[in-house]
Amino acid sequence: MAVTGTAGSGQVFGLDTLVRLKREQATAGATGRLPLPAGMTAPLGCDAVAIPARFGPLIVPRLPRVGCVYADEAHWWWIVPSDSDYALPWPSPAHYAPGAPIPEAARLLNRPDGTVPYTPPIPLYLTLCRVTGTTPDWSRPISV
DSSP, X not given: OEEEOSXXXXXXXXXXXXXXXXXXXXXXXXXXXXXOOXXXXXXXXXXXXXXEGGGHHXXXXXXXXXXXEEEOSSEEEEEEOTTTTTTOOOOTTOEEEETOBOOTTOEEEEOOSSSOOXXXXXXXXXXXXXXXXXXXXXXXXXXX
16 A cells, blocks of 8 residues: 655655654654663664553563663553554553653663663563463454
């Protein structure tokens, strides 16, 4: 699917471009943008998955790699690459936050070795499903 740009311009936008532009528009006014630790880069952009704090200690030991995790009293914010929710609805009670607009009160709880801040999103998703008793979206029966 493609959408033509401004009238007469002949420019065509693909679905990926339209999704990216919509996300940039939605997060343009966000405050509390993610401050990455010194020396870290985010070549894939940053989004965050907010999880109630009570689940954090249950998730950490089950992951192959834990990236940057920020925490406030109520939530743990896991940094994932941008668009990690593409075709993947995160289970409740998680909240997916494009652009990683975390609260200013959140503090850095975990800083991984290396220069990238990401927790791999698929293991995080599967672990979150396991600790919340949620069936992964792709495992649910199709209703006709």
